[in-house]
Structures are given as C-alpha cells and as structure tokens.
Amino acid sequence: MSVFKILVGLEIDIVCPQFLGLFVGLFIFTSLCIELGSEKSVSFLISGGEFVSLGEYPAMVTIRVRTIGHYCGASIIEPQHVLTVAHCLYTMEKTLANIADYELLAGTTHQNLTNPDVIQRLQIYACIIHPEFNYEVEQNDIAVIRLRKPIRETFTVAPVRIALETPPDGTRCYYYGWGRTTNSNVAIASPVLLKVEVKIYSISLCRYKYVYPETQICAGRIEGGKGSCMGDSGGPLLCNNVLSGLISMGYGCGLKHVPQLSTNVATYADWIDRAIAWNGSRAAGQNILLNLSNGKRSQMVLNFCSIFLITLLWDRLVKC
Structure with missing residues (x-):
C-alpha cells in the first residue's frame, strides 16, 4: 500500500x-x-499605449466573464446604464452569452485591484441589444446595459456625455482599453488601463472590412504602431471629452495603413435614449436579454x- x-x-x-x-x-x-459547463469565449486591445491615471476616465468599465476575467470594455453613460458593443454579449459560437456569468467593475485602472473603497461591482439587470444587430458583419454593433441599481458617483466612477455629432476627419481622439498590446498570438490582456491617441480618417480607409459609413467611424494611426486590439471591444473612442465611438472591429493591432472601426455613437443617440427609457416590457423592436439565469x-x-x-x-x- x-x-x-x-x-x-x-x-x-x-x-x-x-x-x-x-x-x-x-x-x-x-x-x-x-x-x-462554462460560457467561455474570447473577445476582440490597446497597442502602443500609455498608462491611464486613476480618475482620468471615470466612466470606464471592465466587462468580465467569471471564468476568464476581462472580456470587453464599456462606458457609464447614465447612473444606471452602461454602453458597449453588442458582440460583447455573444460567445465565440455566435450565441447569446449567459449574462449571469458576467460582472462589471468600475472605478479601477488595474485588473488586479480589489480595494472596495475604490472599486464598484455593478450587477446587470438587462442588456438591450440593437434589434438590427448583425453578428456576421457586426452591423449596428451597440448595446445598452441596465444595472440593478445606480452607480455611486465618485471621482473614479462617473458617467460620460455621449456625442451628438460625428467627429470630423482629422480630429484627435483616444482609445481606452485593457486589451492586448501586441499582434502576437501569445500576447495577454494588459493588467492596467491604457490609452492611445488616434486620428479620425475617411471611412474609405477602413474598407478592408464590412463598412457602414453612416453608423461607423474609422480611427487609428496610418503610420502604424498604435491602435486598438483584442480585448478592447466595447471600449470608448473619446473625442473632445465626449463618447464618440465604441471600439468594434479591425484587422490586426496597430498595423500600418489599417485603422480600426468604431460604432458611431452620435448616429444612435435616439436609440440610446429609447433604450434608457425602456419600461421593462418586451417591446417590439427591442432585443432584450434579461439576467434571470442563475x-x-x-x-x-x-x-x-x-x-x-x-x-x-x-x-x-x-x-x-
């Protein structure tokens, strides 16, 4: 024995x-x-970025899947509502995720920070996905997340204003995110929140993907070396301190002549208002994902x- x-x-x-x-x-x-038994999936990072100080962008939220950690970014737009891209609410198998496995963290720039005096854990009540969202081509890639209760506003947690106009070509903006920082297949998500300055370009420069000129923004660095990457999806494109875009899709990370596409928030302003005003009913024209699962x-x-x-x-x- x-x-x-x-x-x-x-x-x-x-x-x-x-x-x-x-x-x-x-x-x-x-x-x-x-x-x-888990709803494991992987999302679409900031490459060539710089550190973000605590409180610099208090609307930032990390969407986490309990089994894998950081999954996507999002922004607080109203005390009880968060804005992100619709594809962050789907698995890699193109099925709706089990949002009971999701948790949202606000008030931190570091993924491993657990200080309850700074971090707020936000519980999802419902996800309102644009009714015309197309996963295959990521058209109408936008969703509003309603929280179970409003945030507690502090210098590290606060809403951001959404844009009502599309930023013109040439505007200097910033991507924010916890995504990968290189194109390497073995790269991992950044443990700290990063930002990178990018420029708005003509939508024609982003025609390597499916492009919808009225509802998307093309932004990046033509010279390469800086941009969004895997894990940054849903995060903000911040222009003149307003939320102008949501990181949606791209090809590679910070490649030359390959800027990335963001959902144009201004073109969805009316829909966002209707989603925020949702009264809890299964209204026609809305794709509601309730957090009723345990x-x-x-x-x-x-x-x-x-x-x-x-x-x-x-x-x-x-x-x-």
Missing part, C-alpha cells in the same frame, strides 16, 4: 495500482467538464459530471 500526494495537498492511500492512473484520468475529465446550465453539466465521476470511482474501487 503506497501513499500518493494529491495536487491540493491531501494524502490518500492507494488501495490498488490502477488507482493512480484512474485519478489522473478523472482529473483531466473534471477539467473538461468545467470547460463545458447559472442552471453550468450547474447541470457539473452535476452530471460529478455523478458520473463518483459512479466510475466507486466501480473501480469495488473491483480492486
């Missing part, structure tokens, strides 16, 4: 030689079950895995 020390520090007696192999197999299988899908998968593992383990032990 031997003793095998498990990863968590417990010690168990091995009653038969096959048990070690069985344990390793069960450990791997359990990991797969946890993967299947993670039942994930729990069901994990419960099934647990029962299967216990049955298999008992069977093997009896045979030993």
Whole structure:
C-alpha cells in the first residue's frame, strides 16, 4: 500500500495500482467538464499605449466573464446604464452569452485591484441589444446595459456625455482599453488601463472590412504602431471629452495603413435614449436579454459530471 500526494495537498492511500492512473484520468475529465459547463469565449486591445491615471476616465468599465476575467470594455453613460458593443454579449459560437456569468467593475485602472473603497461591482439587470444587430458583419454593433441599481458617483466612477455629432476627419481622439498590446498570438490582456491617441480618417480607409459609413467611424494611426486590439471591444473612442465611438472591429493591432472601426455613437443617440427609457416590457423592436439565469446550465453539466465521476470511482474501487 503506497501513499500518493494529491495536487491540493491531501494524502490518500492507494488501495490498488490502477488507482493512480484512474485519478489522473478523472482529473483531466473534471477539467473538461468545467470547460463545458462554462460560457467561455474570447473577445476582440490597446497597442502602443500609455498608462491611464486613476480618475482620468471615470466612466470606464471592465466587462468580465467569471471564468476568464476581462472580456470587453464599456462606458457609464447614465447612473444606471452602461454602453458597449453588442458582440460583447455573444460567445465565440455566435450565441447569446449567459449574462449571469458576467460582472462589471468600475472605478479601477488595474485588473488586479480589489480595494472596495475604490472599486464598484455593478450587477446587470438587462442588456438591450440593437434589434438590427448583425453578428456576421457586426452591423449596428451597440448595446445598452441596465444595472440593478445606480452607480455611486465618485471621482473614479462617473458617467460620460455621449456625442451628438460625428467627429470630423482629422480630429484627435483616444482609445481606452485593457486589451492586448501586441499582434502576437501569445500576447495577454494588459493588467492596467491604457490609452492611445488616434486620428479620425475617411471611412474609405477602413474598407478592408464590412463598412457602414453612416453608423461607423474609422480611427487609428496610418503610420502604424498604435491602435486598438483584442480585448478592447466595447471600449470608448473619446473625442473632445465626449463618447464618440465604441471600439468594434479591425484587422490586426496597430498595423500600418489599417485603422480600426468604431460604432458611431452620435448616429444612435435616439436609440440610446429609447433604450434608457425602456419600461421593462418586451417591446417590439427591442432585443432584450434579461439576467434571470442563475447559472442552471453550468450547474447541470457539473452535476452530471460529478455523478458520473463518483459512479466510475466507486466501480473501480469495488473491483480492486
């Protein structure tokens, strides 16, 4: 009879030689079950950016998925409403996410900061997605998130004004985000909030993607080296201290002659007002995603895995 020390520090007696192999197999299988039971997905970063000081952009929100951390950016536009892009509410499988697995954090510029005196954890009540959003081409890529209760306004948490006019070509603006900082496939999200100065260009320079001139803004740096990247989606394009755009899509990160596309907030001002005024009913023309789930899908998968593992383990032990 031997003793095998498990990863968590417990010690168990091995009653038969096959048990070690069985344990390793069960450990791997359990990991797969946890993967299947989660709504894991990856989003579309700031490359070539500079650090943002605390309170510099108090409307900034990080949208986090509990199983993977930071997922997208967003901005507070009203005490009980946050603005982001619609595709941040979908998984990579192009299905609506389980928003019960989402959490929003405001009041921080550092992903690992946990100070409750600074950070506010915002709970989602509902996500109002533009009714004509098209995931395939990311047309009408905009959504309003209603919070369960209003934010507590401080110097690090406060709304931003939305633009009512499209910034003209040549305007100097800023992208903000926690996304990747290089084009490398192994790059990870920035632990600190970054910003990068960009320029508004003619929409014709962004025709490497599906382009909708009236509802999108083309912004970046033609010389390359700076721009948005994976993980910055939903974050702000801030021009003259107003929210002019929402980072939506692009090709690569800070590549030469390849600026990025943002949703043009000004063209959706009326729709945003209607979304904020939503009275809770399933009104026609609105795609409402309510946070009524308590993670039942994930729990069901994990419960099934647990029962299967216990049955298999008992069977093997009896045979030993």
